[in-house]
Amino acid sequence: MKFGFIAHPTSVPLKRHAKLMDMFGRMSREQAYGFSPENWQKENVVPFTRFERVVSATGAQCSGIVHYMPLTAEEMLSQPQVMTDRVVEGIHQLQQEGAELVGLGGFTGIVGQRGMQTAKRAKLPVTTGNSLTAYVAYKNVLDALAELEVSEDGAEVAIVGYPGSIALVIARLLLPHGVRLRLVHRHRESSPAHLLAYLPEQYHRQVILTNDLSSCYQNMLFYVAATSSGGVIDPARLLPGSVVVDVALPRDVMEQASPRSDLLLIDGGLISASEEVSFGGVQPEFDPKMFMNGCLAETLILALEGRAEAFSIGRELDSKRVLEIGEIAQRHGFFPTPIASLGRKVTKQHWSAVRQFHHSRNINVGVLAERSELTLNQTRSRFAQYINPEMARFYEHHHLERVFVKGQGAILTDTSGAEYLDFVSGYGCVNVGHNHPSITEAMTNYLVSQQPTFIQYVSMPYQASLLAEQLAALAPGDLSRVFLSNSGTEAVEAAIKLALAASDKSQMLYCENGYHGKTLGALSVTGREKHRKPFEPLLTQCHSVPFGDIAALEVALAKGGIAAFILEPIQGEGGVILPPGGYLEAVRKLCDDYGCLLILDEIQTGLGRTGKMFCCEWDNVCPDILVLSKSLSGGMVPIGATLSASRVWDAAYGSTDRFALHTSTFGGGNLAATAAIATLDIIEKEQLTIRASTTGVMLKQALDDIASEYPFIKAVRGKGLMLGIEFEHSFSGSIAATVEELAHRFMWDAAGTYHQISDKAKQHIDSAVEDIEKSLEDMFVLRVVTKLAKEHQILTFMTANSNRVMRIQPPLNLSESDAMRFIHAFRQVCEDLSTFRN
Template sequence: MKFGFIAHPTSLALKRQVKLCDLLGRAVQDAEQGFDPALWQAQSLVPFARFGQIHSGAGARCEGLLQYLPLTAEEMLRQPRQIAERVLRAVDALAGQGAELVGLGGFTGIVGNRGLQTLERARVPVTTGNSLTAYASWRNLLDVMTLLELEPQQQEVAIVGYPGSIALVVAKLLEDSVGRLLLVHRGGGDRLAEQLQYLGPGLRERVRLTDRIEDCYDKPRLLLAATSSGDVIEEARLAPGSVVVDAALPRDVRPAPRRREDVLIIDGGLVSADRAFSLGTDTLGLSPTRMMNGCLAETMVLALEGRREAFSIGRELDVDKVREIGRLAQRHGITPERMSAYGEPLKPADVRALARFHAVATPRARRLHEEVLQDFGAHINPVMREFFELNHIDRVFVKAEGCTLQDAEGREFLDFVAGYGCLNMGHNHPRCVGALRHFLDSGAPSFVQYVSAPELSSRLAARLAVLVPGGLSRVFFCNSGTEAVEAALKLAMAAAAPGQRRVLYCDNGYHGKTLGALSVTGRDKHRQPFMPLIERCSALPFGDLAALEAALQSGDVAAFILEPIQGEGGVILPPPGYLRGVRELCDRHGCLMILDEIQTGLGRTGRMFACEWEGVAPDLMVLAKSLSGGLVPIGAMLARPDLWDRAYGSRDRFSLHSSTFGGGNLAAAVALEALAVLEEEDLAGRALRTGEALLAALQEVAAGQGLIREVRGRGLMIAIEFAPSFEGAVQAFVQEFSARLPGQPRAMYRFLSDRARAHLEAAVPELERSLEEMLVLRIVSKLSKEHGILSFVTANNSKVLRIQPPLTLSDSQAQHFVRAIAQVCGDLSTVPE
């Protein structure tokens, strides 16, 4: 059976999309068949889709035509009689193309006395599709109550748009489930009582009638909106916890100026099909069967059933027929179980997030997980929350010990991220936790600034002065690595000779995200939104001594800042002897050497500090991350005393740089114990032994994998760089696909403006790089979901997987990781390189 369907755009932007489809469709025919005056004449409908062979999991088949009436509902409201005639002509035109049943979508089913006049005059049966739309909206309400764990018999549901066809039948469908109904209509005065005639006696006793939309704003409730006028409910006035199923066209809910997180506006009347359902043409295994309009889906279902009948016409829809179309749709794999809000898919957790406004008791683990993610998305970073969920790493951890984390559901994970180097001693090392508790129990002052010398901070400074090479005996304490970098840059500038104001840094380096640190961070992605940054900062290639020597020839360089191993750059090791060469060149030209050991220091590479591998001491060093075992924020900048004296050694300058919370006794107490743990448990030596074995095992895995480009590192600072190349893939796909399309798509592309083509061509390599990064993130997802291992990519290179577990990693835990990465790479190596 063949059906036709008349849709219309629901917004001005979608109307312009229809115009675009109209132009492209005619242009393709023109290029294929030559110029024909008839092709460029006005027409009532815009062809959009031809469904050659729709089939469902029930084994049924049909075909169809989807065409657009290129007017919005607001435009049609202004000329209903003319539109009714236009709809009738459109129905007859579809019948002329073989349609045996025509569905009327949205407002096209309202004009003409709710489709009755169209039915009387049309050549074929017509249906508005309102029965399946009503069924889906009803089910949405029931599903919301289930997700919120509300007892339906105790709920009052407001129905806005009564006694319109959808609102009326949903009220009847709810009769046996909800406690009370608030029916909101446009009548008034003596007409209020007349509205009850549509309801049975049992339901009349449990309804309130009102013509005041304000009655919907007084408390959290569930609402269905289905008027034919639109824009009647103000989202901004809804009580927290409200859920509106908006099944109206035009939409009944007027969005708030700022999107609210404490209410939900569900796109009512939408359905989705399962994987067994196909619209006749699948590309890349994709078929647009999600969030289909209920009106279109009803027409499809009737065609699949071979029923040429006016199923949904007029004001009063039959309750039994609404239930029937729901059952028939489900038989063919079409249900309203997937919900969306403003076109974005909704997850069950999005609905359950409103439970707190309804005093609902939910299991603690699930409530904690969902509420934390909801609050994180609403108040910290909504895009990051979406990133977590898209990549299946949306965990909420409640317990940590050693190398493992436990989430709210009780699942354990092996942590190979470890705070990007903050947890060298592991999570909650008992000695570090004990030091923290002892300090708090002692009653000692944790925060005394500028009126006394802090005891434990002074002892920590003395301990670091002995531990760090090169006699760096002056210590400035702060709260993070990027603050330590800021302190080092300021000291270098303050100590520099007149005329020496330039700072050198390395391409691909990373030193933090505050303004000064960002000025010496070598990746444009991090820098560009904040330009201009600090002047007089120049980049050099990492590992290139000749480039450094050339830059120092100018004599105006105050300092050169670098990492011994570029961590966020992808764990890039410099050539052997590079640090010694840097030290010699800096000494020769009077340039200060600032070494960033924030990630590499404190045992990570198999030495206490990475610079010890070449016997090099910098002029200034910055530390952070694991300095307090990951328990308390702390950073440190260490300098030679003569440099500090030159910069700050006078009455007017000794307090030029300070930090309110830097140098507190609380952080120092834990840091002192963390340093003791590092030495007494020989964590640097352990990192070296475990790291060498792990590196060798991973390199063996890589030797048999085309997906892995390289495994590199030192100690337990290891990287796996993947090589999932998609270079040229997009262009090849477009060429392959366009060769099979009618018309002359390549010629049409060549006659786009130069600027349009330039933008498109520039986008292609970016798209290919994004696909490569997407594949690596699937590795992160699989390690987490299938093997209980937490991993992540480096900041400057999303194709590099960082391996930075706690230095307490056991041999068995390391072997588990090796087996897991081998399995994951094997799973994803469908197409060998």
């Protein structure tokens, strides 16, 4: 059976969308067949789309035509009689195109006495689709109650728009479940008895009637909104945790300038098709299966059933027929789930964001295993609401929204009990593994002893002094002064200030593509535009030179005025980039020649990561200032350290007036120092530098072997257990090729149409296309990351400056079996993704 459907835009932008589609269609026909006056005539309805062959889960088939009535609801309601004529004319046009049943969407079904006049005048059956819309909204309410663990029996729901056809039938369907209803109406002249007469008398005690919506705001958390006017519910007045199933078009919930994350606004009446349903598209991925309007879906499903009948017409909807169409829809593979909110799928995080307002729950670590799903969802919700919503969306999109509850060695355990092999190790923060027992013991003993943690500037901290002595002994050369802080970026800030204070020069050099942190000073010497641009102007005396280019460095130093040069021995966040051989030695010599202080940032490369305690030891180079952090405390307590030669420190702060020019309230705390001392002892006792070197050689060789098999692996770089895998899976030119491949098959002149748009528009399109293709290349790396985590329980991630480099930074005490587990998993992932090898 072929069906027709008359939709209408629910907003001005959607009306303009219909206008665009109409313009595009007319121009295409003109380019294909030449100019024709008939092509540019006023149309009653606008052709929108066709479903040539819909196949349901039962194997039933139908086809359909969808036309747009190019008027908004407000425009239609302003001329109801004229609109009835136009709708009838549209039905007859669809009949001429072969339709045997016509559905009326939204206000095209309301005009003409809720479709009654239209049905009498039409020459074939018509339906408003309101029965399926009502069924889905009814199920939305029940699903919301279930998700929020609210019992149906006794639940309180406000229905706004009673006794409209959809509001009334939803009330009739909910009452047998024991739901208590507050029915919001606008019939000031109607008596309560008259309004209650629409409902079976046995349920009258479950109902409260009101014409004052504001009375609901004080104590109601569940709403169904189904008026014909829109914009009646003020979201600012809703209680936290409120759930609104908004069935109205236009929406009954007013637009929010600042959307609230503690509300859930459900797009009521939308239905989605399962995988078994086909819309006959060439590419199934583009089948319009998600969030179909219930009115259109009802028409389509009746056509699949071969039932050319006026199923939903008139003032009242029959409850039995509403349930009937819902059952038929599900048999054909159309379901009320997933639920949508403002056009997007409702996730577990959405439910968690409002669940907390329906129940009082106290979670403690001892019951995490029993409440794992709740803990996971509540943590996701809190992170999205109180920490970083956009990051939460990134995590969700790439399946990274895990919550770990235990860490031991190289293993992290999530709320479900799944164990993951950690090849990120906090970006190098846990060189000795998670929760090393020796560090835990040292910290526990310290806390039990009740020694003071923060006593800076009124005494000399004992443990901090021990740590400074141990660091000075381990560090190369005369790095005998230690400033303790709380993080890597703070340690870099301290290094910058120290260098400037120690020198009579005011300029600084840093490396392109380098990364030193995100506070303003550290950011001024970080070499990636993406991180810098939003905060400019930064420190103006900082200038970049290419990493690994000794000639460029000498040119910059020869200009004079350079107090210090800061760089990483290996650019970690830059993509694990190693300099050419002999570079560090040459840098050291040039700095000496030009009286420039050398600052080495070993926040990632230090403490055994590359196979020596400090990476600079591979080149026998000693800096003037050395920066440490990350794994200095085994990842247990925030700590950073800035080591310097005594002559540098004395030049900067060696007087009564200057000794306290740079301080840190929490830097040098005894508890952090205790953890750091234990960490340094572990690195030495367990010979982790040697293990990093030997395991790193084995891993790199195995990765090189895999790279030789798969051309989309561009390079494997690194030293010790600081490795990076760079991918190159190019999509360059793919969009242009796709457009060209499709365009020459169209009868209309696609290339000619594109040629006619403005140069500025074409420049923007070209730029956008290039960015999209680059994003696709970045997404390929994320697929590797996702597959390793989801299929093999191995955690990896990209580097901060390069989205195409996957970092390999496991704990230094990684076992050989875990190393091989990673290799086998990575090889399998590469094979899985090798449909296109390049």
